[in-house]
Amino acid sequence: MEFNEEAEADTSQVKDLRGSPGGGGGFPFPQAGGGTGGGPGGIDVGGMLGGKGGLLGGGVVGLLVLCLLGFLGVGGGVGGLGGLLESGTDTGAGAPVDNTNIQQKCATSNPDRFNDRDCRNVYYVNSIQSYWSQGLQQNFGRAYRPAPTNFFSGAVRTACGQASSGVGPFYCPGDSAVYIDLTFYDELARRFGAPGQFAQAYVLAHEYGHHVQNLLGTEAQMRRAQQRDPGNANQYSVMLELQADCYAGVWAKSATATTDQRGKPIFKTLTQQDIQQAVQAAGAVGDDSIQKKATGSINEAAWTHGSSAQRQEWFIRGYDTGDPKQCNTFGNAL
Numbered sequence: 001m002e003f004n005e006e007a008e009a010d011t012s013q014v015k016d017l018r019g020s021p022g023g024g025g026g027f028p029f030p031q032a033g034g035g036t037g038g039g040p041g042g043i044d045v046g047g048m049l050g051g052k053g054g055l056l057g058g059g060v061v062g063l064l065v066l067c068l069l070g071f072l073g074v075g076g077g078v079g080g081l082g083g084l085l086e087s088g089t090d091t092g093a094g095a096p097v098d099n100t101n102i103q104q105k106c107a108t109s110n111p112d113r114f115n116d117r118d119c120r121n122v123y124y125v126n127s128i129q130s131y132w133s134q135g136l137q138q139n140f141g142r143a144y145r146p147a148p149t150n151f152f153s154g155a156v157r158t159a160c161g162q163a164s165s166g167v168g169p170f171y172c173p174g175d176s177a178v179y180i181d182l183t184f185y186d187e188l189a190r191r192f193g194a195p196g197q198f199a200q201a202y203v204l205a206h207e208y209g210h211h212v213q214n215l216l217g218t219e220a221q222m223r224r225a226q227q228r229d230p231g232n233a234n235q236y237s238v239m240l241e242l243q244a245d246c247y248a249g250v251w252a253k254s255a256t257a258t259t260d261q262r263g264k265p266i267f268k269t270l271t272q273q274d275i276q277q278a279v280q281a282a283g284a285v286g287d288d289s290i291q292k293k294a295t296g297s298i299n300e301a302a303w304t305h306g307s308s309a310q311r312q313e314w315f316i317r318g319y320d321t322g323d324p325k326q327c328n329t330f331g332n333a334l
């Protein structure tokens with residue numbers, strides 16, 4: 001993958017919640033302790049999500065954290081997410097945002113910006129949203145609404161409750177935002193064996209797939225199906241997750257056509273090796289692979305994201321067709 005040197009990063013699409021650089025390492029709750037006072041009223045997590053008990057009982061992580069991951073907590077099962085569901089927490093909207101550092105890193109005057117992890121991720125977000133701002137209208141006749149990606153460190157409060165880095169990157173439908181602790185990529189590389197740069201782009205594209213599902217109402221439909229049919233809650237979750245993988249593939253297909261705000265292409269080239277890195281990452285986060293790593297055995301009934309093979313297949317289907325309408329992982333289930 002080669003970035004286009006003329007592409008300008010739009011840092012307004014991310015929010016840096018990690019606290020000022022160099023100030024207080026390991027600052028686990030950036031907005032805790034008085035910072036939340038100015039936020040908009042807290043969102044009633046229980047009300048929004050149909051009840052804490054219902055949610056936990058109804059199929060787990062995928063629903064709330066909707067995401068890719070949850071999987072880091074797999075060893076401990078849902079328990080790993082207990083902290084997420086503190087009811088009555090404020091949203092992340094009141095958290096202090098300081099993008100100064102990212103703006104400096106991404107400045108066009110910085111020749112090293114394409115080697116900087118923060119900045120590369122800004123470009124990925126820009127590219128993904130550039131695609132969907134047209135793709136959603138073209139394919140579904142719906143207007144795209146931008147969603148920020150929040151870089152956090154350690155833990156963060158969101159409309160979906162409080163989350164720690166341990167749950168991995170996630171999308172919260174309640175505040176329409178992606179949340180990621182970028183150190184997750186180190187884990188993805190080391191523990192899950194998916195080290196490529198484009199693995200990172202895949203992770204973000206998957207999360208934005210959930211945003212698209214939120215905009216299209218698919219996520220709400222899926223949640224209703226889970227409530228109607230709780231015995232199959234995990235299967236509905238798998239369908240949702242595989243669709244997000246497919247949407248990630250759709251973006252990858254069009255990535256070289258995406259542009260910055262001035263219409264300059266963001267990527268110069270994308271190679272088969274990049275796509276291979278995304279496919280490898282999709283496989284690395286399959287439920288069977290994760291279960292095997294965590295427990296040494298496989299329990300299909302507990303899957304919420306799909307097997308490695310399924311995740312790869314759906315990413316590839318999205319990539320091969322470049323058509324989000326081909327991402328019907330639900331069949332007639334909704």
Ligand SMILES: [Zn+2]
Nearest residue numbers: 066067068241
């Ligand atoms: Zn997901």
